[in-house]
Amino acid sequence: MNRKDRRAQEKAQEKAKARTSPTVKISAVAEALKAQGMALKAAGKEAQAIPLLIEALKADATLADVHFTLAMMARGKADLKIDMDAINRAVANKKLLCTSYLVILNILKGKKQYREAMVCQEELCRLMPDDMDEKANLALLYNLAGQREKALIALAEIIAVKPEEKKYRGVFLNILGPVTLQQHEPLLKLTLQGCFDNIYEANLNKAYALWIKLVISxxxxxxxxxxxxxxxxxxxxxxxxxxxxxxxxxxxxxxxxxxxxxxxxxxxxxxxxxxxxxxxxxxxxxxxxxxxxxxxxxxxxxxxxxxxxxxxxxxxxxxxxxxxxxxxxxxxxxxxxxxxxxxxxxxxxxxxxPLIDVFPDNATEFSELAANHPAFKNLVAAQFNAPAEEREIKSRLESFGFLEDDTSRKVQQQYEEHPYPRWISINNYPTPNDDLPFAPDLRFKPYKILVAGCGTGRHAISTAACYPNARVTAIDLSRTSLAYAQRKANESGLANRLRFLHADILSMKEWDGRFDIIESSGVLHHMQDPFKGWQTLNDLLVTGGYFKVGLYSELARQQIVEARNFVAQGGYPATDAGIRQCRSDILSLPRDNPMRQKLISFTDFFSTSLLRDLIFHVQEHRMTLPQIDDMMKRLNLTCISLNMTIPEIVNRYDKMFPQDLARCNLLNWHEFEQKFPDTFAGMYQFWCKKIA
Ligand SMILES: C[S@@+](CC[C@H](N)C(=O)[O-])C[C@H]1O[C@@H](n2cnc3c(N)ncnc32)[C@H](O)[C@@H]1O
Structure with missing residues (x-):
């Protein structure tokens, strides 16, 4: 600090002291300190500006622009104490304070300081008691801080007040996961029943753990x-x-x-x-x-x-x-x-x-029997009407190119026999975790998106829901899967922005056109040469475009490899009966058998197509993070986000690598994974950006 600056600071502080004097108006002191602080900041002298701005707030806590400036300056600094001090002292004008809280909150969240953010958010909720969005944000923070039950109850309370606001049910379902309930929670039951009554709005995928706890109690x-x-x-x-x-x-x-x-x-x-x-x-x-x-x-x-x-x-x-x-x-x-x-x-x-297989010609009879019987009506809708519609759709699906290699043919056969997965609902109300997590504003652009290996369409339809102005092209090898996807797209009301095509990823080298976003999750590792598949798709991505990819982890799937060997040694055929037999044999293993324990922890163990995909697959590659890092470099892709939403894991990673705020350093994650090999039990999921 030069002499001039020091003098300016002393002068300003003198003025601040004078605020106790009844002859000097508080706001005048505050304004002077603010002007001085702002000038220093404008001159790039942040270190000197900060104490003056804090003094200004002490003199007048309602200076929203000072809160804002302080908060902005705090961005990128590890120590946020100055913001919290400012907040704690700022008590006067509620409306202006809210602005400051919001700004600071965003910064705290950006820095993953969830517990501090929680305190700030609680304060904000007190100031804005009728604002349900802020209450929902608080619930999300509870969840991020590892307090899922508290988060769910907070959301259930919001839903009870605003049952017509569908988005809150979406958030509720989105944060579900393993829960420990001390006792039966009627409010959670009521909320989940509300989700069951509105299944086309939100994804029940993660609801099972809560449901079973509620049922048992x-x-x-x-x-x-x-x-x-x-x-x-x-x-x-x-x-x-x-x-x-x-x-x-x-x-x-x-x-x-x-x-x-x-x-x-x-x-x-x-x-x-x-x-x-x-x-x-x-x-x-x-x-x-x-x-x-x-x-x-x-x-x-x-x-x-x-x-x-x-x-x-x-x-x-x-x-x-x-x-x-x-x-x-x-x-x-x-x-x-x-x-x-x-x-x-x-x-x-x-x-x-399935009724459709046994009585394919009994449509009229079923509709008559179902007329006055709601439960049978649901059954007929699932087992007769839906598959009948799929059979009709399948006969008129569009195709592009040819199946390129033997692996593609084998993989196609698997998914023709067992389309993956059978599903009911998606989340129609995306939360920040669902869209581009690093740039939510991009969500509304009129993107061209390719979903490669869309299976039965859950992923592609969620993507169409997530990007309301995008057009989505979705390809897959399996016509049966695509027919399921098209039926669900019709049901979702999003079919006009979705195009399903029967095509091999490899044949897309002939595609005339480029995409802004490409998503391919759980697909490339089923190709003969995953890198070749990735490269073919990457050539279709515009420079600056985004690529979301999901790949199997070598480390996390060790017990799956053992199960695949069990299948091979047992000679189980990949038919319904063979899969059932293999499963019964696995369940007959001693309860403490590690492979049995591992398998029953996967949802995939509980349905035929999922289990076939898990342990009977005709083609499976597994990878390590350094290998993926290397492939990304060869493809000119840079990892910008690693989709890891399990708060327990995220918090553990943050403790191990506090500097990696974006949490996307693959080599750090490799170190982490070696310590906790179950981390990517499902898959690695990344967002990358094409840099050239
Ligand atoms: C495990 S499923 C994943 C489906 C979907 N991405 C999801 O997450 O629900 C793999 C899908 O990739 C498709 N697939 C595999 N290899 C492919 C290829 N070469 N071209 C197009 N689709 C392919 C399969 O037909 C199958 O539907």
């Missing part, structure tokens, strides 16, 4: 608490014989039945219990026909039929059941079952085979 499902004990017992049949289904509360609990319809079960105990119950119903179908027992079971059987279709008939079945189902089918074909028992018999069959 729910007084309305208390009879289910016997499940664990019962599956261990040989006398399951006695138990069910001795309990009239009318009296078993979970069979009539809407929350339980909706969960069964809308989410793939992810829980071995519940699965085994339902498998036994299904067997009992199937083997006793003729005995209980036309009784009050089957009547009381009707809605449950329809919901179970939806579950079985959704998980692609992955529950274990015995030869007796298979025989009994064939008998029931014959009965129906001979029209021996009539009236309600016909509906009930169809519902039982649907728990083993």
């Amino acid at each position: 729910d007084p309305e499902c208390s009879d289910l608490q016997e499940a664990e004990r019962l599956i261990e017992q040989a006398d399951f049949e006695n138990w069910i014989d001795n309990h009239h289904p009318r009296d078993l509360n979970f069979l009539h609990c809407r929350f339980f039945l909706d969960g069964l319809r809308l989410m793939i079960l992810n829980d071995v105990v519940l699965e085994q219990f339902l498998t036994r119950l299904r067997r009992w119903i199937c083997l006793n179908a003729e005995k209980i026909a036309n009784t009050s027992q089957i009547e009381a079971l009707e809605n449950f059987i329809c919901a179970l039929g939806e579950q079985c279709f959704f998980n692609e008939y992955i529950f274990a079945q015995t030869p007796e059941e298979e025989e009994a189902v064939e008998t029931l089918i014959r009965l129906l074909q001979n029209r021996s079952a009539s009236g309600p028992s016909r509906l009930q018999t169809c519902a039982i069959v649907s728990c083993y085979k």
Whole structure:
């Protein structure tokens, strides 16, 4: 500081002291300090400007532009104490203060200082008690700070006040994950039921963990608490014989039945219990026909039929059941079952085979039976109407180019037989995690986007929802998957901005046109040469364009490699029956077997196409982060964001690498992964930018 500056500072501080004098107006002192501080800042002398600006705030806490300037100067500095001091002293004008809080909050969030941001956000919520967006932001911060239950309850409270605001349900579902509930939380149940009632708005993908906790603790499902004990017992049949289904509360609990319809079960105990119950119903179908027992079971059987279709008939079945189902089918074909028992018999069959496969010509009958039966109507919609529509769409899909190599042909066959994945809902109300996390403003540009390897379309449709002015081209090898995707796009109302094409990534070298964004998640590692596939796509990306890629981790998939060997050694065919058999054998391993433990922790273990993808895949490459780093360099791509949204992992990484604010240094992550090899159990997911 030169002499002139020092003099200026002393003068300003003298003025500040004078604010206690009644003869000097406080605002005049503040204004003088502010002018002085601003001038120093303009001259690039931030270190001198800061104390003056803080003094100005002490004199007048309502100077929003001073808050703003301080906050801006704090950007990029590790120590944010000055902002917090300023905040803590600023108490006068609420409206102006809010501006300052908002600015500072953004900076704190940018610096990943979630706990400090939480304090600031709580203050903001106190100042703006009616602003639900700010309350939702607070909930998001709780979640980022690792307090998921608190976050969920805060969001549930907002949703209770504003049930018509769909976005809050989207946020609620988006932050779901493993939860520990001390007790049953009726408010969370009510909120999740609201999500079930509005499934086309938001993604239920992560809802299972909360649902099962709520079900187990729910007084309305208390009879289910016997499940664990019962599956261990040989006398399951006695138990069910001795309990009239009318009296078993979970069979009539809407929350339980909706969960069964809308989410793939992810829980071995519940699965085994339902498998036994299904067997009992199937083997006793003729005995209980036309009784009050089957009547009381009707809605449950329809919901179970939806579950079985959704998980692609992955529950274990015995030869007796298979025989009994064939008998029931014959009965129906001979029209021996009539009236309600016909509906009930169809519902039982649907728990083993899709209605469309068994009765492809019975559309009229199903619609008549469904007319006055909401549960059967849902079942017919899922198992008959939707697949019928897909078959029709499949016959008129567009194609581009040819399948280029043998691997493409094998991979195509896999996904024709088992399109991946079967899904119900996406998030139509994107939150910052869903779009370009580093530049949310770009979301509204009229981008051209390519989704390469779109499967059944969940990803491509989410992308179309996320970028409201974009046009999305989505390609895949599997026509069956594409037909599913097109049907879901029609249902979502976004079909006019989506184009689904049957094409091999490799044939896209002939494509005439460029894309601003390309996304390819879980695809390149299924090609014969992933780098060649990546390069072909990268050539279609404009310079400055964004590439989102998802690739398997070598480190995280060690137990999957073991499971793949188990499949190879066991010689299990990749058919429904082969996959079921392999799965039963895995479940029969001792409970502490590490491979068994690992596999049952994957959602993919609980549906046929997902499990085939996980451990039966015809082609799989796994990679390390240094290898990916190298590929990115060769492709002139720079990693700008690594999609890691699990707060526990993020917080751990921040502690290990506090300087890497963008969290996208792949070599740091490599070090981290070696220490915590499960980090990328799903996949590595990156956003990259093409630099030349
Ligand atoms: C595991 S699935 C992922 C689907 C989707 N990206 C998702 O995340 O839901 C892999 C998909 O990539 C497709 N695929 C694999 N190789 C491909 C290629 N060479 N060209 C086009 N699609 C390909 C498969 O047909 C399959 O649908």
